[in-house]
Amino acid sequence: MNSLWRVAGSCMRRTHESWPMMEEMQTPTKTDPSGERTDLAVERTVMAAGRTLMGWVRTALSLISFGFTIYKILQGVTAGVKIGLFKAQDPRRLGLVLIGLGTASVVIGAIDYYKTLKRLNKLSDRDYSPFNFTFSVGMLIGLLGLVLFITILTHTEIF
Numbered sequence: 001m002n003s004l005w006r007v008a009g010s011c012m013r014r015t016h017e018s019w020p021m022m023e024e025m026q027t028p029t030k031t032d033p034s035g036e037r038t039d040l041a042v043e044r045t046v047m048a049a050g051r052t053l054m055g056w057v058r059t060a061l062s063l064i065s066f067g068f069t070i071y072k073i074l075q076g077v078t079a080g081v082k083i084g085l086f087k088a089q090d091p092r093r094l095g096l097v098l099i100g101l102g103t104a105s106v107v108i109g110a111i112d113y114y115k116t117l118k119r120l121n122k123l124s125d126r127d128y129s130p131f132n133f134t135f136s137v138g139m140l141i142g143l144l145g146l147v148l149f150i151t152i153l154t155h156t157e158i159f
Contacts, residue, residue, distance in 0.1 A: 100149055
């Protein structure tokens with residue numbers, strides 16, 4: 001039994017001595033595509049974040065335009081017809097709610113996009129700027145929503 005342990009021990013020492021050093025294991029070879037795959041995964045994530053922001057922008061634009069349209073149409077209906085279907089302030093409140101939701105959604109989407117690209121910049125060697133065309137359009141839609149919200153809130157007629 002002792003001889004069996006000696007043989008096993010010598011085999012383990014020989015195997016252990018032939019293991020590559022840790023530095024050698026960590027250096028990528030030219031045939032190792034993992035770095036390229038990681039870069040492509042980051043690229044796909046950046047594009048997905050852009051598509052998500054565009055979805056937020058579409059949703060916000062729909063809410064803002066629908067809120068403004070409802071406000072203007074129902075404002076005209078209440079001025080022409082004196083039927084007690086709804087109060088005079090109801091179109092204004094509904095418009096404010098929809099415009100506020102649209103503005104908040106595009107701002108939240110833009111913040112999420114910005115944070116996602118900042119996280120990806122830490123993981124990647126490339127620098128992905130969050131201030132691109134999609135982000136700019138989102139901020140313009142948010143600014144439009146804010147202007148419309150203030151316009152309706154203060155009863156200012158600029159449109």
